[in-house]
Amino acid sequence: MRLLRSLIKPVVAYAFLAGSISLLAEGGVVNPYWVQILELACIVAISAQGLNIIYGHTGLFSLGHAAFYGIGAYTAAYLMKTYGGQSQAAFFAALLAGGGAAAAVACLIGLPTLRLTSDYLGIATLGFGIIMKVVFDSADRFLPELGGARGMTGIAKMTTVPWVVFFLLASLLVVRNLIHSSYGRAILSIREDEIAAETMGIDTFQYKMVGFVAGCTFAGVAGGLYAHLYAFLHPSNFDFFKSIDILVIVVLGGLGNMSGTLVASFGWIFLLEGLRVVLPPGYVEFRWVLIPVLLIVTMLLRPQGIFGAREFPFLRGKVYR
């Protein structure tokens, strides 16, 4: 009963957001280009929520988030291309498979490295990201459908506003329910003081695995949505710099702040695209100068992130009596 009641608000929010955005798009109020940017922002927000679990909540430094995003993207795209066709149900399954593939690889990375201190995970994920870029580049040697360095084509355009809004809300719901539970607090205690957490009965290795694998799963699902948004995948979309982009979003939003991560994701994507419109032709690449400046200014003026410790009401923890 309570479960059903707790689903009312998310369902209403979903219906409202997905419905209104779709209507605006169908009615020609918002042009398809900006709708696509909005969809991309939602996808990036899902991925960023994942890295926020890893870095912001668990305190693990990961430099390979884009690799997990790529694993999800290629897995989902391959499955849809070979088995799925245009089926919506198959698309849903392919997205979950993308998340699952990212989770499985995250387990393999986490098992040896998460027993060590956090710095080792940073190095391991950095190396892993570079290896995965090489793997994507030469993927056509073992699976011709993946396209390798020429890029993967022939992916169905399945990603729509209802899909991205659905997964964004679902990911927010999952993070919120996780973080504001005893399991989430166990994860936070690792970031705060790993030794104290251990001596208070928290199996820190286990919860570091939970945080890392959960965060990578988000990246995998987001990758799957991304693959079916532009219907084209290229290894350069998943290189080291794409990992840094997500890291910047999480830092701008404030480590461990879900609302900040959400806002920073949208801000980041719309700023990048907005600058493309605003900057005179030939100067568009100056975006990459403005963004680091923005980062430095934020770190000087608001080191705690744009939101500080505040959260949107729907993302706050409550005390139940």
Next chain:
Amino acid sequence: MMLEIRGLTKHFGGIRAVDGVDLHLGQGELVGLIGPNGSGKTTVFNLVTGIYRPDAGSVTLKGENLVGIPPHRINRLGVARTFQNIRLFRNLTVMDNVRIAHHSHLGYGPVAALCRTGRFYNGEKELNEIVEVFLSIFQLQNRKYEIAGSLSYGDQRKLEIARALASKPEVLLLDEPAAGMNPYEVGRLMEFILAIRERFRLSILLIEHQMRLVMGICERLAVMDFGQVIARGLPAEIRGNRKVIEAYLGEDVAIE
């Protein structure tokens, strides 16, 4: 015997931080571990709680071996501690600090948490009651929504004890609980320690430098110097022990 330590040894490079220490703690006992700075007291705590692995010797809790077991399992077996240099979850609330320590006794599973079933709400309610119990002992219940790092030094020390208690230990290791407290606060702390021992049937091992506290509440004392136990006995006996006075104060000075 609650806690039994035999021949405990730990080297750091060429330094014998702990060298063949024997200690035992009976049910309900309150034993003080004293000694000059660097004599190896905190290392004993780190060895017992599994943060370091001993080079030799044995540690048992009610006959069960603790050597080589990870710290979180040692805690679940019934050993909790505080830290000399306060290790709270600083950016979390006072309440969260206590709730986290109770995590291994949680009444709901991860699925209940993600789906927010009835079990989750009941479990959270139960946690709130536990928070209330442990914070009110130390008169911190009005501070529960405050950030732990913003508490005064004395309150942080008390919160650390409250957090340790929330993990439901049978043996409590207190590492300099009175450090940085004024005489009035030390007096209150002594009352708190005696009260929690009574209420939760604890066996307590206490490291302390404040002689008033040690002499006032400990039933037995063990004195360490250069990694070894150099004397043990009743507080009155230790007070007059020549070896202890020399180790502790260097010269012919009487304690107090």
